[in-house]
Amino acid sequence: MSKKYILNFHQKATEKPITYLLVKDYDIKINIISAKIEAGEEGTLILEMNGKRLDEAISFIKSEGIIIKRMSEEIELDRDLCVDCGACTSVCPTGALRINRRTGEVELYPDQCVACGMCVIACPRRAISLTL
Amino acid sequence: MKKTIAEINEKILSGRAVAVTAEEIIDMVEKDGLEKTFEHVDVVTTGTFSPMCSSGVFLNFGHNDPPIKMNKTLLNGVPAYAGIAAVDAYLGAAELAEDYHGTDLYGGAHVIEALLKGEEIELYATGAVTDCYPAKECLHKITLDSINEAIMFNPRNAYQNYAAAVNSSDRTIYTYMGILYPHLKNLNYATSGQLSPLLNDPFCRTVGVGTKIFLGGAQGHVAWQGTQFKSDVERSELGIPYAPAATLSLIGNLKEMSSDFIQAAIMERYGVSLFVGMGIPIPLLDMEMLRQVAVRDEDIYTTIVDYSVPELNKPNFGRIDYKSLKSGTIELNGVKVRTAPLSSIPKARKIAQILKDWIHQGEFTLVEPVRMFPQDAKLKSLGTSRGGHHE
Numbered sequence: 374m375s376k377k378y379i380l381n382f383h384q385k386a387t388e389k390p391i392t393y394l395l396v397k398d399y400d401i402k403i404n405i406i407s408a409k410i411e412a413g414e415e416g417t418l419i420l421e422m423n424g425k426r427l428d429e430a431i432s433f434i435k436s437e438g439i440i441i442k443r444m445s446e447e448i449e450l451d452r453d454l455c456v457d458c459g460a461c462t463s464v465c466p467t468g469a470l471r472i473n474r475r476t477g478e479v480e481l482y483p484d485q486c487v488a489c490g491m492c493v494i495a496c497p498r499r500a501i502s503l504t505l
Numbered sequence: 506m507k508k509t510i511a512e513i514n515e516k517i518l519s520g521r522a523v524a525v526t527a528e529e530i531i532d533m534v535e536k537d538g539l540e541k542t543f544e545h546v547d548v549v550t551t552g553t554f555s556p557m558c559s560s561g562v563f564l565n566f567g568h569n570d571p572p573i574k575m576n577k578t579l580l581n582g583v584p585a586y587a588g589i590a591a592v593d594a595y596l597g598a599a600e601l602a603e604d605y606h607g608t609d610l611y612g613g614a615h616v617i618e619a620l621l622k623g624e625e626i627e628l629y630a631t632g633a634v635t636d637c638y639p640a641k642e643c644l645h646k647i648t649l650d651s652i653n654e655a656i657m658f659n660p661r662n663a664y665q666n667y668a669a670a671v672n673s674s675d676r677t678i679y680t681y682m683g684i685l686y687p688h689l690k691n692l693n694y695a696t697s698g699q700l701s702p703l704l705n706d707p708f709c710r711t712v713g714v715g716t717k718i719f720l721g722g723a724q725g726h727v728a729w730q731g732t733q734f735k736s737d738v739e740r741s742e743l744g745i746p747y748a749p750a751a752t753l754s755l756i757g758n759l760k761e762m763s764s765d766f767i768q769a770a771i772m773e774r775y776g777v778s779l780f781v782g783m784g785i786p787i788p789l790l791d792m793e794m795l796r797q798v799a800v801r802d803e804d805i806y807t808t809i810v811d812y813s814v815p816e817l818n819k820p821n822f823g824r825i826d827y828k829s830l831k832s833g834t835i836e837l838n839g840v841k842v843r844t845a846p847l848s849s850i851p852k853a854r855k856i857a858q859i860l861k862d863w864i865h866q867g868e869f870t871l872v873e874p875v876r877m878f879p880q881d882a883k884l885k886s887l888g889t890s891r892g893g894h895h896e
Contacts, residue, residue: 456554456768456780456849460683462833463691463845472833477850495684497556497770497778497847499609 376427377444379487380418382410386439395422399430406485407467419444419487444488447504450481454500461492461501470501506543507791513547514870524548524786524864526857527700527798534799539792542799548864548871549798551702552719552784552856555695555848556770558681559661559732560779561597562617562759565653566628566645568592574638575630579603580616580647587630591638595658598769598779612777614769620649621764655759657721657767661731662781665703665751666807669694669825669844671837674813679774683847685812689822691843692809692835697853698802698827702785703751705798707744709736711787713874718755719784719860721767724869725757727785736882743800747824748808751878755783766856780849784856786864788871802827809837817886 380391395401401424410416424430434441448469457479461470469485470492472478492501516522523546525533530549533542564585566575575587578594582602585594600613616626628645632638649655671692672678672685679685683693696704706712716727731752738746759767766782789795807830809822822837829835830844863869 457851458555458770458780458847458849459845460693460847461845463693463843464684464686465843472846472850474831474833477854491684494773497683497772497780498768499771 376422377406378420378422378431379442379444380420380434381440382416382418383438384415386437389437391418391434391437391439392420394433395430399426399433400424401427401430407487442488444486447502448481448483448486448488449502450479451500451502454498455479455496456498458497460495460497464491464495466491506540508547508789510788510790510871510873513788516547517864517870518867520865520867522547522864524550524861526854526861527551527705527787528854528857530795530798531699531801534795539795539799543789543792543795546789546795549705549787549789550784550857550860550864551700551705551787552782552853552860553663553697553701553848554766554780554782554852554856555697556681556772556778557659557662557781558599558776558778560657560659560781561595561613563654563656563658564594564596566592566594566647567651567653569630569640569643569645571639572637573630573632573640573643574635576633578628578630580613580626580628581611581619582627583611583613583616585613599777601777610771610777612769614777614779617759617767617779618764618769620655620759621762621767623648623650649760657725657755657757657759657762658728659755659781661733661752662755663702663731663753663783663785664696664749665701665707666746666805667695667749668810668821669807669830670812671809671822671842672813673811678813679772680812681772681775681778682812683845684773689837689840689842691845692830692837693845693847694807694827694830695847696807696827697846697848697850698805698831699800700850700853700857702783702787703753704745704805705800706785706787706794707740707746707797708880709751709878710794711790711874712753712785713878714876715872716785716874717869717872718786719782719856720755720757720762721759721782722763722765723757723761724863725755725783726872727753727874728756729754730878730882733884734878734882735884736878736880741804741806743797743804745800745805747806766852782852782856784853784860786860786869786871802831
């Protein structure tokens, strides 16, 4: 099963073709969920990764000085507690929580969650939980 | 063409009145024009559901045996003001529990919500011992049913418009307008726009002391103008203020309310507030009133205020309309900014719908205000402090 990871790049690491090396050297199947990287600047990459040599691949990523964290697949929105005030939606960096413009209801798209946890504390009803 | 409240009430009682919501009226006016719509519709219903800190309940617990003159009361550890008669107290929504060891903030709003859900609340009180009130302290379990009265009285609710909050500083700030990221990354606003009660009657022509309203699921009333009421303000062509203006003091029976419309709110690193659901039915007395209630989000503007500046008069980034705000993103200084309402549109719609149903079923008649609000009210402030502790 694929697992989601968030990779934080420092300036130097952005010069190396990390995803290429992951595919070529470690035979990892990669799905890029989001990428905000510009050469010579710090950046963030969110990857879905799958493969027999995943542990080795992660060690390689770490050896490059990239901070890698497993992302949550366990964000939950308790509809009984949620009042659709939307406080979570403006702090969500990826749009995983957003308001349906027609109904006005808060909608959760777990696939887009990067587990930053801001929605958990922004929610006035404490309706969101995140298990890392 | 004119209608009176008495005429509309007659229609309500005979089941002939037509009420529509403040959203529905927009489409009707667009389709049928002002005159035809005015002939057809009698009342337009509004609604809002937002955190409103200036809320609370007067409680009368019933007497202890032997009697006690309570001078300090704690409800689940939350202090309620007891400087009134023996077993009366006022529990403010924003009051925080003393010595609360839970993981999250707990306050008056949580006690109010728990009461509404029928939960047992621990009441601890100390008394000032007198000949007529001999008891020194008491401890009881109370519920909403076990006490004599629970009168919701909110000194300031239903703000007519409210500032949209941003943060231009370098650090995240935690405010009563929610979490605001640095460098204008996000924006939080707090009205239901075209559904909002006082944005549909900007000069309070039909809203005054005594006006019957929806409050927390029950029928309540406007008790007075709200605190910090301001009417001498800059307005759009339609008369809608560009910044916070009129407010309302509201009163109602907590025992008749529902936890669907009165709910505690935690504002991270700020405190506790209370989501209050309220709505006002606006009678279409004349064509001018219809023009007002037909207002659309794109015609209602608010001011974008920089909450990172620790001064009373904060700098602003100009005005923005609610249609743009409700779209979820706006552009500010050339940057894309995420926007969030803090005010629930689904709840506001539900409130306007319930008011409409009550009117159609003859369960809700309108009350003519017994006193109108001032049209020239300005806001005063304390100014800068003279110093610290009083010596």
